[in-house]
Amino acid sequence: MRTRFPFPRLLVSLVLATLASTVAGQTPDSTLPDRFDLGKMWTFENPPTDYFSRTYGFTADSAWFSRARLAALRIPGCSAGLVSPNGLIVTNHHCVRSRLASIARPGETLLDSGFVARDLADERPIPGFFADQLLAALDVSQELEAAGSGVALREAVGRIGDRLMAEYHTPSDSIVIQFVSLYDGARTSAYVFRRLIDIRFVAAVELQMGFFGGDPDNFTYPRYALDFAVLRAYGPDGKPLSTPAHFGWGGGGTGVQPGDVVFVIGNPGRTSRLTTIAQLEYLRDVAVPVSLGFHRTRLAAMRAYREADPVAAEAIDIRNRMFSLSNREKSLGGRSLALRDPTIMTRRGGSERMLRDSLRARPELQQRYGGLFDALSKVQQARRAQAGATAAFSELLNRTAGSGLLQRAFWAWRLATGPADSSAVFQRAYTQSPSWPTDLERRFLALQLADIAAGYGEHAITRAVLGGGSAEATADRLMRTSTLAGADAPDPGTLAEDPAVGLMRTLGPAVLGYQKEEAKLAAGESALAADIGRARYAVYGAAIPPDGSSSPRIADGVVQGYSYNGTLAPPWTTFYGIYDRYAAFGPGTDWELPYRWRIPPVGLDLGTPLNFVSTADSYGGNSGSPAVTRDLRLVGLNFDRNINALVRDYLYLPERGRNVMVDARAIEAALDVAYDLDRVVLELRTGRLVATEAEADRIP
Numbered sequence: 001m002r003t004r005f006p007f008p009r010l011l012v013s014l015v016l017a018t019l020a021s022t023v024a025g026q027t028p029d030s031t032l033p034d035r036f037d038l039g040k041m042w043t044f045e046n047p048p049t050d051y052f053s054r055t056y057g058f059t060a061d062s063a064w065f066s067r068a069r070l071a072a073l074r075i076p077g078c079s080a081g082l083v084s085p086n087g088l089i090v091t092n093h094h095c096v097r098s099r100l101a102s103i104a105r106p107g108e109t110l111l112d113s114g115f116v117a118r119d120l121a122d123e124r125p126i127p128g129f130f131a132d133q134l135l136a137a138l139d140v141s142q143e144l145e146a147a148g149s150g151v152a153l154r155e156a157v158g159r160i161g162d163r164l165m166a167e168y169h170t171p172s173d174s175i176v177i178q179f180v181s182l183y184d185g186a187r188t189s190a191y192v193f194r195r196l197i198d199i200r201f202v203a204a205v206e207l208q209m210g211f212f213g214g215d216p217d218n219f220t221y222p223r224y225a226l227d228f229a230v231l232r233a234y235g236p237d238g239k240p241l242s243t244p245a246h247f248g249w250g251g252g253g254t255g256v257q258p259g260d261v262v263f264v265i266g267n268p269g270r271t272s273r274l275t276t277i278a279q280l281e282y283l284r285d286v287a288v289p290v291s292l293g294f295h296r297t298r299l300a301a302m303r304a305y306r307e308a309d310p311v312a313a314e315a316i317d318i319r320n321r322m323f324s325l326s327n328r329e330k331s332l333g334g335r336s337l338a339l340r341d342p343t344i345m346t347r348r349g350g351s352e353r354m355l356r357d358s359l360r361a362r363p364e365l366q367q368r369y370g371g372l373f374d375a376l377s378k379v380q381q382a383r384r385a386q387a388g389a390t391a392a393f394s395e396l397l398n399r400t401a402g403s404g405l406l407q408r409a410f411w412a413w414r415l416a417t418g419p420a421d422s423s424a425v426f427q428r429a430y431t432q433s434p435s436w437p438t439d440l441e442r443r444f445l446a447l448q449l450a451d452i453a454a455g456y457g458e459h460a461i462t463r464a465v466l467g468g469g470s471a472e473a474t475a476d477r478l479m480r481t482s483t484l485a486g487a488d489a490p491d492p493g494t495l496a497e498d499p500a501v502g503l504m505r506t507l508g509p510a511v512l513g514y515q516k517e518e519a520k521l522a523a524g525e526s527a528l529a530a531d532i533g534r535a536r537y538a539v540y541g542a543a544i545p546p547d548g549s550s551s552p553r554i555a556d557g558v559v560q561g562y563s564y565n566g567t568l569a570p571p572w573t574t575f576y577g578i579y580d581r582y583a584a585f586g587p588g589t590d591w592e593l594p595y596r597w598r599i600p601p602v603g604l605d606l607g608t609p610l611n612f613v614s615t616a617d618s619y620g621g622n623s624g625s626p627a628v629t630r631d632l633r634l635v636g637l638n639f640d641r642n643i644n645a646l647v648r649d650y651l652y653l654p655e656r657g658r659n660v661m662v663d664a665r666a667i668e669a670a671l672d673v674a675y676d677l678d679r680v681v682l683e684l685r686t687g688r689l690v691a692t693e694a695e696a697d698r699i700p
Contacts (some may be wrong), residue, residue, distance in 0.1 A: 031346040038273045039652040040617040041553040045137040046542035056261045058630045070245035072265040074132040079266030081626030086689040087233035087241035091624035092639045093210030096229050102127050114206040120691040123200040132193035134552050141187045182546035186533030198234035206594040214590030215326045219643045223611045224577040227639040227662050249684040250633035251668030256559050258571045264555045264616040266625025268548035278377035284339035286387045295329040298401035301443040334646020344651050358539045369535035376528045389514040392455030403445040407433040408484040409500035413508045446475035464506040548619050557616030572612035601674040609663040615654035636661035
């Protein structure tokens with residue numbers, strides 16, 4: 001039986017009813033709110049010391065949290081962990097694969113062949129890369145609230161930053177201070193990071209191993225991906241950095257077992273668990289369907305273009321572009337299903353009613369916060385009123401898969417009608433707008449015109465866009481006649497008669513009107529959400545973690561399989577599964593194996609656990625997050641979620657969702673047997689820094 005919300009006194013009857021149904025042999029009502037519905041993304045400034053200690057039977061004191069905080073790292077877009085006293089770092093391959101090109105030498109194809117630094121001297125610096133180590137996490141809400149707003153608030157932020165810089169800066173350190181709003185702006189924390197700026201590649205697997213299964217396996221489990229890379233931090237003296245705070249290595253021995261607790265430490269991205277029901281209903285009915293439709297249709301256009309001209313598609317690296325779109329499309333699909341799931345919406349509605357009832361029970365809070373939910377509901381009604389414009393224009397300036405021609409036309413129109421500095425704005429926007437091959441641009445242009453027509457229906461704007469014809473016909477005409485179809489920026493003075501700019505004379509005012517109204521509504525929504533956040537914090541305090549914010553968090557869970565497709569997903573998979581899939585699908589597929597792996601490396605135990613799952617609360621940004629035991633041994637690296645966990649944007653449901661991790665036992669086996677990197681294996685096991693493979697070979 002799951003633990004129910006313990007917070008407001010009025011919930012006692014709900015909990016007793018749940019207990020009674022369980023005692024009577026009934027299944028607890030899955031629609032009832034749960035204590036952890038809003039997640040387990042705990043912050044280090046409010047660590048769940050008592051909860052961890054009581055629940056998992058160990059002393060999770062300040063020293064434990066301090067070591068966990070210092071051993072975990074944040075890298076651009078991802079997370080990582082220190083695993084030796086000599087600056088050795090592990091993270092996901094997909095977090096750093098784009099950096100392999102920056103260290104490649106002439107003739108090397110490191111993405112396909114992998115990278116191994118045989119000796120310490122071979123470890124290669126990664127240009128522009130860094131890792132942030134969290135030195136301190138401080139709640140500064142009271143100090144900022146006392147300052148008020150405007151100039152006084154900015155001065156308070158400056159004072160806090162100066163104070164923290166003076167306290168933590170040393171001549172050899174680069175210190176970064178970040179202020180993060182939590183609980184929709186109800187609280188603010190200051191994070192003090194030590195930025196490590198000399199990071200070098202030690203080892204990286206081949207793309208086909210790190211991304212084994214490709215896009216079809218994304219957001220799925222069972223999985224068989226060896227998604228890891230090894231890096232090292234160096235100090236200002238050019239030597240490996242001394243890192244006394246690091247995770248122990250959990251790659252040897254028995255590893256994790258079903259039922260074991262793991263703590264996932266990383267930087268989850270933004271979630272929407274504290275939104276109101278009115279906001280969720282708007283997302284369900286308008287925002288998510290629009291975005292999902294955009295990504296699905298543009299992904300289909302890319303697939304069609306790739307099938308029609310594979311060589312041209314490869315020249316613009318369309319596979320990576322398609323993966324990015326597909327990843328987003330799957331995520332949006334999961335959100336759409338979640339928002340239409342009666343269990344999820346009922347539980348979120350129940351949580352909201354409990355909060356509102358708690359406010360009514362405290363007159364001082366009711367007077368201050370009682371009208372907020374209705375006010376926020378009115379904002380959503382106003383947003384619904386411009387749903388057509390949202391469908392037409394919300395993705396107009398999307399650079400990932402938008403029409404470059406229409407974007408350039410928009411900025412050209414702004415140049416003609418905008419402020420005095422529009423010329424510079426136009427040139428910058430023109431160069432930043434996407435430039436697609438002709439056939440792909442034609443597809444994207446037709447889709448955008450169709451979106452505008454669908455959004456407005458029978459309207460003068462639709463007639464202006466299509467002229468009584470089809471979106472495809474209009475796209476063909478504009479591609480033939482507009483100088484903006486090319487990649488080179490024309491002389492702005494020649495654009496007055498351009499047909500695409502002429503079209504934008506009709507569309508432009510509607511686009512600006514939509515943008516202006518959206519900005520106004522977003523500002524009002526943000527202010528109301530912050531006040532609701534203050535109300536929630538006044539009732540529950542830090543017992544409910546804040547939404548994900550790409551800031552450091554620690555989440556707890558247990559290693560556990562689950563039911564799916566009428567069968568059971570195991571708690572872990574093994575190397576056997578890689579060869580099963582390679583045999584079944586073969587070369588040229590997403591399950592192809594690189595040359596080094598096509599025959600199992602001599603000495604590799606195919607029964608070694610490869611990927612495992614747990615109930616820990618992870619999200620985008622948790623890629624590379626260390627999964628550690630209660631004694632802070634790293635036993636895995638988080639790299640994905642199963643499809644059931646896509647609901648976590650709105651609700652944490654551990655009975656459905658799992659985070660997926662690459663097992664430390666697989667990492668060690670690969671380094672030892674396939675890549676023959678004995679010096680790194682020795683360092684992981686003992687902490688001993690060895691400069692060369694030859695020296696490592698001489699050590700018993």
